[in-house]
Structure formats: C-alpha cells, structure tokens
Amino acid sequence: MSATPQTRRVTATTNEDETLLSLEQSHAVRSRSLGLLGNLLSPHKKALAITGILVVLSTVGQVAGPALVALTIDRAIPQLVEGDATLLSVYGAAYVLAAVVGGLAGGAFIRHAARIAQGVLLDLRRRVFRQTQRLSLEFHETYTSGRIISRQTSDLEALRELLDGGLTGVISSMMLMVFIAGSLTLLDWQSGLILAGAMVPAGMLTRWFQKRSQVFYRQQRTASARLIVKFVETMTGMRAVQAFRRESTTEGDYGDLSNDYREANLRTFGLNGRYQPGLMLIGNVTVAVALAVGGWRVLNGTMDVGVLAAALLYVKRFFQPIQQVGMFYNAFQSAAAALEKVSGLLAEEPTVVEPEKPRPLEKPRGDLRLDHVRFAYGDGPVVLPDLDLHIPAGQTVALVGTTGAGKSTLAKLVTRFYDTTDGHVLLDGIDLRELSSKDLRRAVVMVTQEAYLFSGSVRENIALGRPDAPQEDIEAAARAVGAHEFILNLPDGYDTEVNKRGGRVSSGQRQLLSFARAFLADPAVLVLDEATSSLDIPGEKLVQHGLQTLLSDRTAIIIAHRLSTVAIADRVLVMAHGQVVEDGTPADLIAGDGRFAALHTAWQDSLV
Structure with missing residues (x-):
C-alpha cells in the first residue's frame, strides 16, 4: 500500500525535525568543546x-x-x-x-x-x-x-x-x-x-x-575507544574468562575490534x-x-x-x-x-549534589529514619515503592531477602550514593541532602564485599579514612578487629606493600583490614553490604570476632545471605519487592512460620 500524501508529509516533517535536532546537537557539542579549549x-x-x-x-x-x-x-x-x-x-x-x-x-x-x-x-x-x-x-x-x-x-x-x-x-x-x-x-x-x-x-x-x-577520524577515535574498553573489561574479568574457558571468544572479539581499528586507520591513511x-x-x-x-x-x-x-x-x-x-x-x-x-x-553533573547551606552534624548519634522513601534508578522501574523505616541509634539491623528485593538499594540511599526519588532519609533528624559530604562520610561508612585495597602499605590502607591517624591508633584499630597478629607476620609488618586488590593477603585478611579501616574511621552508622559473602567458613569465623567488635556501640545495617552473620543482629528485616515484609528479632522470626523461619530451616539443613 502506498503512503498517503499526509503520511509522506508527516514523515518528511519528522526527518526534517530529526535533522534539525542533530544539527543543533552538533553545534552544541562544538560550542562546548571550543568553550573548554578557550577556558584552558x-x-x-x-x-x-x-x-x-x-x-x-x-x-x-x-x-x-x-x-x-x-x-x-x-x-x-x-x-x-x-x-x-x-x-x-x-x-x-x-x-x-x-x-x-x-x-x-x-x-x-x-x-x-x-x-x-x-x-x-x-x-x-x-x-x-x-x-x-x-x-x-x-x-x-x-x-x-x-x-x-x-x-x-x-x-x-x-x-x-x-x-x-x-x-x-x-x-x-x-x-x-x-x-x-x-x-x-x-x-x-x-x-x-x-x-x-x-x-x-x-x-x-x-x-x-x-x-x-x-x-574518518571520528570513526578512528570510536574504534580506539571500543578497543580500550574491551581490553580493560577482559583484563578486569580475567578470572571469569579463564573460569568459563572464554579465551578464544574474547580473543575473537578483541581481534574483530582490532581489525576495525586497523581499517579505520587505513581509511585515514588512504585519504591522506x-x-x-x-x-x-x-x-x-x-x-x-x-x-x-x-x-x-x-x-x-x-x-x-x-x-x-x-x-x-x-x-x-x-x-x-x-x-x-x-x-x-x-x-x-x-x-x-x-x-x-x-x-x-x-x-557531566553529579546527581548527588552538595547542599548550598549544609547543616552541621557535630556529634552524630546514628538515628536513622527512611520517611516514605520511593526510589527508581533513572527511568527504570520503581525499586522501593514506599519504604517507611526507623532504626534507633546503636541498633544492629540485618537485611535479608531474595536478589532484587531492594537491600543494596537501601544501603546506597543510607550512604547517599543516590538520592531518593521521593521521601526523605534522615540521620539524627536531618535530611542527608542537607549534610555536607564531609560530615556525612564521617558519620556513615560502608564496607563492601570487595574489601578493596589500594597500592601502598598496610598502614596507608587502614588509615584511608583518617590519613593523619597516628601509628598507635592504627594499631589499636587492627587489634580491635583481630588483624594485628597477621599484620606483624607480614614481611614488613604495617609497612608491607600490598598490590592491586590486596594480592599479598587472603580474602579473610583483606576483610579484616577493611574492618580495621572502618573501625579507625569510627562512624556513627556502619553499613556492611555482603561483607562476608566472599569468605569460606574458616574465613568467616576469622572475621566474626572483628565484626562483633566493629558493630558495638554504633548503628549498623548488615546485608547478608549467610544467617550466621545475621545472628548477631538485634533486629532482622526481611525484604521483598522493595518492602519490609517481616520485622523482628532473629529469635522471634525463627520461632514463627514466615519467610525468615523458612530461610533458617533451609540453612540448618544445609549445614547437616
């Protein structure tokens, strides 16, 4: 069926609008680039x-x-x-x-x-x-x-x-x-x-x-960027590549991208x-x-x-x-x-911005409240539809639930890596958006499962949050979480250099160093996002004492799948589809017939 005159006019108008928009975008990009060059x-x-x-x-x-x-x-x-x-x-x-x-x-x-x-x-x-x-x-x-x-x-x-x-x-x-x-x-x-x-x-x-x-030169830059991205991704994920025997596939993909880059270069050379x-x-x-x-x-x-x-x-x-x-x-x-x-x-502008007139937070207590929080990542689906939650100062709360329940999202909101779509996250009655990043990072600290160690000495890694901390405070933090003994056994003790991702120490030792880092920072609120998920049973036992020391006298949110870690919590929140469906002490929930009780039973069976 042939297009009607009206359809052809609409199509032509759409194409003209797209062309005009493209020209406007190109002009804006050029103006932005020239503005940067002039500023430099x-x-x-x-x-x-x-x-x-x-x-x-x-x-x-x-x-x-x-x-x-x-x-x-x-x-x-x-x-x-x-x-x-x-x-x-x-x-x-x-x-x-x-x-x-x-x-x-x-x-x-x-x-x-x-x-x-x-x-x-x-x-x-x-x-x-x-x-x-x-x-x-x-x-x-x-x-x-x-x-x-x-x-x-x-x-x-x-x-x-x-x-x-x-x-x-x-x-x-x-x-x-x-x-x-x-x-x-x-x-x-x-x-x-x-x-x-x-x-x-x-x-x-x-x-x-x-x-x-x-x-041709835009094509060359694009091909170059894709080649670099592929190389970085492959090197970063080398463990997965080798584990799944994907060397030949990644080599083929890299070879195709390399050939695209070669062809782009040949086109420019041929033109010249x-x-x-x-x-x-x-x-x-x-x-x-x-x-x-x-x-x-x-x-x-x-x-x-x-x-x-x-x-x-x-x-x-x-x-x-x-x-x-x-x-x-x-x-x-x-x-x-x-x-x-x-x-x-x-x-690019940060989506989490500093307040123009931040409110002071001199002595944070750690009282947390999520007031009818609604959140979605960008234009994606709503992750937290309407979360209303209060965590009193000094309480240790464990978050459990299936993947995608919203646990890590809640942690990102509490640490203000993201801002809420609607509602408020309050620390000691103050909206996090009203706090300076300096006060917030001093009051709230997150420990992740990666336990990332930077290139440098053990001392420098522990003192990441307090670079000016004296040696006695660094050692006290390490002793408190049970890391001091193994640090002394390293080749140069606290001066031992750790390579990227802490290759000189085991997973459990890396986690203990991250706990020492958090202990030295002394936050009012501590968020542990799957901090023990990468450890084996002996490794988990190694960090349990350090974990209990770390959590004492502070508000803590523990995100964990292992119920052995959850057991030290004062309160357990079971999440599903961005909502809290169960709330109580570990003992009370185990005694009931809800989701947590089922999870605990399955965990006990797995130990047998």
Missing part, C-alpha cells in the same frame, strides 16, 4: 601574545629571503660588475640577519608554545581526574571504566599530539602562507594572480579532504595518501606555469630575472606549508573528536 587557554594569554610576536618575527625572517635574492640579482650584481660591492655586502648581511632572526624567533616560538601546551594538558588531566571523582556513583555504574580510561589516555594523547607540535606548526605555516602571498603580490602582482589561481583547486582539494577526514600527492601536483604545476609565464616576460623585458627567481622561490615555498596544514588537519580532526568526548565528560 585563558590563563596563558600573556604567553600566547609573546608566542604570536615570535611567530611573526620568525615568518618575516623566512619571507625576507627571496625578496633579498631578487634585490641581489637585479641591483647588487650589476653594481658588482661595475666594481661596486656595497649593495652586495648590504643585501648579504641583511640575508644573514633575516636568517638568524627567523631561526632564533622560530626556536623561541616552539619553546613557548610547548610550555603553553604542557600547561594546558596538565590542567586538563587534573580536571578529568577531579571530575571523575566528583561525579556520583550513578555515573560510574553506567559509564564504564574502560571509557573513562580512554578519556584519560588515548583522548588526552590525541590532544597532546595536537598541542605539542601540530598547533605550533599550523600557526607558523598559515602565517608563512599569508606573508608569502602578500610579499609575492607586492613584488609582482601578475605572479600573485598565478598563485591565487592555484589556490582554487588547492582549496577545493583541501575542502574535499576536510569533509572526509572529519568522518590522495591529499598530499594532489597538493604536490598542484604545487609543481603552479611552479611550471609561473616559470613559463615569467620566462616569457623576462624575454620580453617586462620582468627582471631576480623577480622571476624570487617568484619561483615564493611559489615553491607556498605549497610546502599547505601540505603541513593538511597534515595538521589529520591531527586536528583526531584531537577535535577527543576534545568532544573529554568536554562531554567534564560537562
């Missing part, structure tokens, strides 16, 4: 002005050479034939002076530009790192670590290549082209017309190159392989035309030989910087695509 260059205004003066002096020194050659041939040599070497000496000295000034100014220009470039890159690296730490957990759970690494590595590397050499080269080249065209026109306007005529096909070729290279020879052809043809026309004019006596020599030198030199501009455009397109991605990262 703003502190270097004085250095940029000095660099501009140096590049002008360097260009004048280079452009003066052919003009002095013309004067030497047409004026100094005839006088030398007559026995007067004055002009030859003057022009010779001027030529040497121009070369010296041009060389010194060019060298100084490169050094100044390099300082500016390195200053901009240093600022940008710090901004990217600071931004990734500033953004909320929601961002990091959706924006993969591989993409963030790509922003900090390959994208900044593309900008470095542009700023280190490409930008200085193109500024010098464009200045040289302008000065050459102006000097040639002043020296002989007819030769200037020949050069102007050659600029038409050169401009058309350059425009053709620009349109295609813009697409057509552009540069095209420019060389136009340049050589222009020199030939200038020589033919100039030679004919010299024979007719309407042009001096020196002027012809200078015109040929100018024309030949003019096309050399055009090639450099073309090479720069390659780096520029790559850097522009990278700058778009970096500026996009820097434009």
Whole structure:
C-alpha cells in the first residue's frame, strides 16, 4: 500500500525535525568543546601574545629571503660588475640577519608554545581526574571504566599530539602562507594572480579532504575507544574468562575490534595518501606555469630575472606549508573528536549534589529514619515503592531477602550514593541532602564485599579514612578487629606493600583490614553490604570476632545471605519487592512460620 500524501508529509516533517535536532546537537557539542579549549587557554594569554610576536618575527625572517635574492640579482650584481660591492655586502648581511632572526624567533616560538601546551594538558588531566571523582556513583555504574580510561589516555594523547607540535606548526605555516602571498603580490602582482589561481583547486582539494577526514577520524577515535574498553573489561574479568574457558571468544572479539581499528586507520591513511600527492601536483604545476609565464616576460623585458627567481622561490615555498596544514588537519580532526568526548565528560553533573547551606552534624548519634522513601534508578522501574523505616541509634539491623528485593538499594540511599526519588532519609533528624559530604562520610561508612585495597602499605590502607591517624591508633584499630597478629607476620609488618586488590593477603585478611579501616574511621552508622559473602567458613569465623567488635556501640545495617552473620543482629528485616515484609528479632522470626523461619530451616539443613 502506498503512503498517503499526509503520511509522506508527516514523515518528511519528522526527518526534517530529526535533522534539525542533530544539527543543533552538533553545534552544541562544538560550542562546548571550543568553550573548554578557550577556558584552558585563558590563563596563558600573556604567553600566547609573546608566542604570536615570535611567530611573526620568525615568518618575516623566512619571507625576507627571496625578496633579498631578487634585490641581489637585479641591483647588487650589476653594481658588482661595475666594481661596486656595497649593495652586495648590504643585501648579504641583511640575508644573514633575516636568517638568524627567523631561526632564533622560530626556536623561541616552539619553546613557548610547548610550555603553553604542557600547561594546558596538565590542567586538563587534573580536571578529568577531579571530575571523575566528583561525579556520583550513578555515573560510574553506567559509564564504564574502560571509557573513562580512554578519556584519560588515548583522548588526552590525541590532544597532546595536537598541542605539542601540530598547533605550533599550523600557526607558523598559515602565517608563512599569508606573508608569502602578500610579499609575492607586492613584488609582482601578475605572479600573485598565478598563485591565487592555484589556490582554487588547492582549496577545493583541501575542502574535499576536510569533509572526509572529519568522518574518518571520528570513526578512528570510536574504534580506539571500543578497543580500550574491551581490553580493560577482559583484563578486569580475567578470572571469569579463564573460569568459563572464554579465551578464544574474547580473543575473537578483541581481534574483530582490532581489525576495525586497523581499517579505520587505513581509511585515514588512504585519504591522506590522495591529499598530499594532489597538493604536490598542484604545487609543481603552479611552479611550471609561473616559470613559463615569467620566462616569457623576462624575454620580453617586462620582468627582471631576480623577480622571476624570487617568484619561483615564493611559489615553491607556498605549497610546502599547505601540505603541513593538511597534515595538521589529520591531527586536528583526531584531537577535535577527543576534545568532544573529554568536554562531554567534564560537562557531566553529579546527581548527588552538595547542599548550598549544609547543616552541621557535630556529634552524630546514628538515628536513622527512611520517611516514605520511593526510589527508581533513572527511568527504570520503581525499586522501593514506599519504604517507611526507623532504626534507633546503636541498633544492629540485618537485611535479608531474595536478589532484587531492594537491600543494596537501601544501603546506597543510607550512604547517599543516590538520592531518593521521593521521601526523605534522615540521620539524627536531618535530611542527608542537607549534610555536607564531609560530615556525612564521617558519620556513615560502608564496607563492601570487595574489601578493596589500594597500592601502598598496610598502614596507608587502614588509615584511608583518617590519613593523619597516628601509628598507635592504627594499631589499636587492627587489634580491635583481630588483624594485628597477621599484620606483624607480614614481611614488613604495617609497612608491607600490598598490590592491586590486596594480592599479598587472603580474602579473610583483606576483610579484616577493611574492618580495621572502618573501625579507625569510627562512624556513627556502619553499613556492611555482603561483607562476608566472599569468605569460606574458616574465613568467616576469622572475621566474626572483628565484626562483633566493629558493630558495638554504633548503628549498623548488615546485608547478608549467610544467617550466621545475621545472628548477631538485634533486629532482622526481611525484604521483598522493595518492602519490609517481616520485622523482628532473629529469635522471634525463627520461632514463627514466615519467610525468615523458612530461610533458617533451609540453612540448618544445609549445614547437616
């Protein structure tokens, strides 16, 4: 069935709207990128002005050479034939002076530009790192670590290549082209017309190159980012890859992405392989035309030989910087695509924001209340439909339930990694959104199942929450959770270096170190999110004493599937579909016939 005129009009209007939206988005991205670049260059205004003066002096020194050659041939040599070497000496000295000034100014220009470039890159690296730490957990759970690494590595590397050499080269080249065209026109306007005529096909070729290279370099950056993401994901999940024997599959996927990256690079190289020879052809043809026309004019006596020599030198030199501009455009397109991605990262705003006027929380008690809390992740389904819960200060509460019941979501709201969609989370009667992050992180601490250890010493890892803690406090925290003895048995005791993810210590020992870290931080509220789920039975027994010490005299929320961990709680909340369906002490719930009693019975049977 053919579309009706009305249907075709609606479709056309929709396509036009989408095109307009795409253009507006592209313009917004470009404006954002240019705004970032301007902001980065703003502190270097004085250095940029000095660099501009140096590049002008360097260009004048280079452009003066052919003009002095013309004067030497047409004026100094005839006088030398007559026995007067004055002009030859003057022009010779001027030529040497121009070369010296041009060389010194060019060298100084490169050094100044390099300082500016390195200053901009240093600022940008710090901004990217600071931004990734500033953004909320929601961002990091959706924006993969591989993409963030790509922003900090390959994208900044593309900008470095542009700023280190490409930008200085193109500024010098464009200045040289302008000065050459102006000097040639002043020296002989007819030769200037020949050069102007050659600029038409050169401009058309350059425009053709620009349109295609813009697409090809975006494809190249995208392929590069995907390759990095795949590599990071594979290395991070290597245990799973080897456990499920997926080496050949991941190798095949990585090989496909590598081939895509190779093809993207070949497309850009192939495009450049057509552009540069095209420019060389136009340049050589222009020199030939200038020589033919100039030679004919010299024979007719309407042009001096020196002027012809200078015109040929100018024309030949003019096309050399055009090639450099073309090479720069390659780096520029790559850097522009990278700058778009970096500026996009820097434009992200945290979803959990600092209050403008935070309320003080000097001595937190740990009284928690969730007042009719409703929550959904972004535009996804509602996870907590209407949760009303009070946890008195000093109470240890265990959360149990099936996967997806909302336990970890509740923990993320209590620690304010996310803000509620509706309702309030209150600590000592104060909405968490009214507390500064400093007060909140001092009052509420989460220990996760990963028990992440950073590169550094055992001492530094325990003191993560209190970097200025004295050694006696660090050792006291380790003793309190039962970690002191095994730390002393390490090669260098508290100075032992742990590698990434704590490979020098066992899972149970890692968990004890994380408990010591939390004990030293001394929070009013402690959240344990599956903190013992990765431990075996001996490992769990190892941390039980440390866990009980850690939980004393503070409000605690324990998320656990193991009922041995739940047994130390004052109160158990059984959750299902984002709601509390059972609430009571472990003994009372076990004595009943509800879900927790069934879970306890199944657990007891598993022990038998």
